[in-house]
Amino acid sequence: MTPSGACKSMRQPYADFLKGIRIVDFSRALAGPSCTRLMADLGAEVIKVEPPTGDQTRTFAYQRNGRSGYFIQQNLGKHGLSIDLRKEAGKALALELISIADVVVESFRPGVMARLSLDYPRLRHVNPSVVLCSISAFGQYGPYADRRGGDYNIQALSGMMSLNGHPDGPPMWTGNAYSDTTTGLHAFGATMAALYRRLQTGIGEHIDVALLDCSLWHQELSFQQYLLSEGKMLQLRAGSGRTDNAPVNVYKGRDGHMVLAAMSESAWKTLCEAMEFPMLVTDSRFSSKALRIQNVAALDHVIERWICTFPSVDDAIERLLSRGLVCGRVRTIPEIAADLNTDAREMLVEVPDPAFDKPLRVMNSPMRFSASSAYPRGHAPLLGESAASIPTQLLGYTSREVLQLLGEGVLTVEERAAPQVMKELEAGERGPGQ
Missing domain, CATH: 3.40.50.10540 (Crotonobetainyl-coa:carnitine coa-transferase; domain 1)
Structure with missing residues (x-):
């Protein structure tokens, strides 16, 4: 029995790993x-x-x-x-x-x-x-x-x-x-x-x-937190953010939304440098992960205001990507279909x-x-x-x-x-x- 019709525009040969099965x-x-x-x-x-x-x-x-x-x-x-x-x-x-x-x-x-x-x-x-x-x-x-x-x-x-x-x-x-x-x-x-x-x-x-x-x-984080803590740690709904780390969220810019995750101490310091706000590293509200989680609303406000200084979220993303940070535009299906x-x-x-x-x-x-x-x-x-x-x-x-x-x-x-x-x-x- 042969396939019903070849896939068009293939750049590599078929992976026939299951041929004969x-x-x-x-x-x-x-x-x-x-x-x-x-x-x-x-x-x-x-x-x-x-x-x-x-x-x-x-x-x-x-x-x-x-x-x-x-x-x-x-x-x-x-x-x-x-x-x-x-x-x-x-x-x-x-x-x-x-x-x-x-x-x-x-x-x-x-x-x-x-x-x-x-x-x-x-x-x-x-x-x-x-x-x-x-x-x-x-x-x-x-x-x-x-x-x-x-x-x-x-x-x-x-x-x-x-x-x-x-x-x-x-x-x-x-x-x-x-x-x-x-x-x-x-x-x-x-x-x-x-x-x-x-x-x-x-x-x-x-x-x-x-x-x-x-x-x-597929819910490894929420279950393992609960099991290892013997019920003391319970993940809750947090919108697009996280209850166990910050900054991690969706941020609105002038022409769309973007995501940003700077969860480690080194990533946080790099983000502060990229935003040209080095004073945030020692800010009493944000100087540790626990404090950033506690004051996440204020932190998200600072980040979103910075993103809005750019004509496009793509400009902010380019700046952050050049520093090796994890970020990206929130894209639509048509945008993904046309993406290189x-x-x-x-x-x-x-x-x-x-x-x-x-x-x-x-x-x-x-x-x-x-x-x-x-x-x-x-x-x-x-x-x-x-x-x-x-x-x-x-x-x-x-x-x-x-x-x-x-x-x-x-x-x-x-x-x-x-x-x-x-x-x-x-x-x-x-x-x-x-």
């Missing part, structure tokens, strides 16, 4: 698909299995030409198969795929795979060395295992929302589904570890990754898409290597677009058998993909050279 991906929404997207970008053959109605993110905004940017982002370079797993023939087809797979990824609630007769013992029966990665909100066991969950309630239950927002305001969502994407990264790493172990031992594995666990892991560094790092690349007459600009994976790079291997699949190629090329089905599965509703193909699927099936019926 086959993934059967039952996951939906974001956590699982983001995990398998990373695998696809490293050369793995990812077969995305969807229900007849498709992954729910196919309907998410923003929509253009009937395509969802949300769905496209997480499913680039995957093959698409829509199987009705409620039907016995659908379950049988799924097991056949699993029998020739290296990895299976799923993100159902615990117990759903068992009800579909696709639980780990059954998978091991057809493929003893298979690696199953189960992604769920609360894990395969524990008092919350049966609850429904997603990024929004996980951010609340993990404490993430309690730390986000202003001191006098309500807890806030972070603005992106970080619980999902961080879980996808952990699932990716765990799967790579399981594949390495299988290489050594030949033994498969069942991986259990929970959004809540991953969200706790974004281009140099190839974080936005172009891929062809069957719904558009020109390549789409998409987000690239952030993995760069010494002589190669991760890139998308093609467009995000139309629903069921591989209904002919996967059963016939990988499983030995005849075109007539595939047509029967389509007629019985075991396989589904969206209207836009149907002509190509039928063309492939007709070519298969005629045979080579006919």
Whole structure:
């Protein structure tokens, strides 16, 4: 099975580190698909299995030409198969795929795979060395295992929302589904570890990754402060600042906002020199970290007034960067998309898409290597677009058998993909050279 279309304007060769690895991906929404997207970008053959109605993110905004940017982002370079797993023939087809797979990824609630007769013992029966990665909100066991969950309630239950927002305001969502994407990264790493172990031992594995666990892991500062202090130190909401250090904040200039962090004593002294306020080093309000934290409002006022002496925050940033300080403009998405560094790092690349007459600009994976790079291997699949190629090329089905599965509703193909699927099936019926 080959990728659906090459990434455009590549500056390095594909990083084919996972070439030859086959993934059967039952996951939906974001956590699982983001995990398998990373695998696809490293050369793995990812077969995305969807229900007849498709992954729910196919309907998410923003929509253009009937395509969802949300769905496209997480499913680039995957093959698409829509199987009705409620039907016995659908379950049988799924097991056949699993029998020739290296990895299976799923993100159902615990117990759903068992009800579909696709639980780990059954998978091991057809493929003893298979690696199953189960992604769920609360894990395969524990008092919350049966609850429904997603990024929004996980951010609340993990404490993430309690730390986000202003001191006098309500807890806030972070603005992106970080619980999902961080879980996808952990699932990716765990799967790579399981594949390495299988290489050594030949033994498969069942991986259990929970959004809540991953969200706790990513709050290392707040938890470690609390644990090490035996409950005496508790991080609280501080807006864009920090309760344990200063100056660290977002500052308003004449033409925008910027961030500045001068947390060490040496950085603080350098900042005072850069602002040409050497007297601040010995100012009784700011002469130690504890005093700077205590008088942070006054300190932030001094810094913001200094920034406003420049025509642009960029001028202040240039001054501070020349002294090696940590700072930067608060940028918008359009500014980032047009940034020279974004281009140099190839974080936005172009891929062809069957719904558009020109390549789409998409987000690239952030993995760069010494002589190669991760890139998308093609467009995000139309629903069921591989209904002919996967059963016939990988499983030995005849075109007539595939047509029967389509007629019985075991396989589904969206209207836009149907002509190509039928063309492939007709070519298969005629045979080579006919």
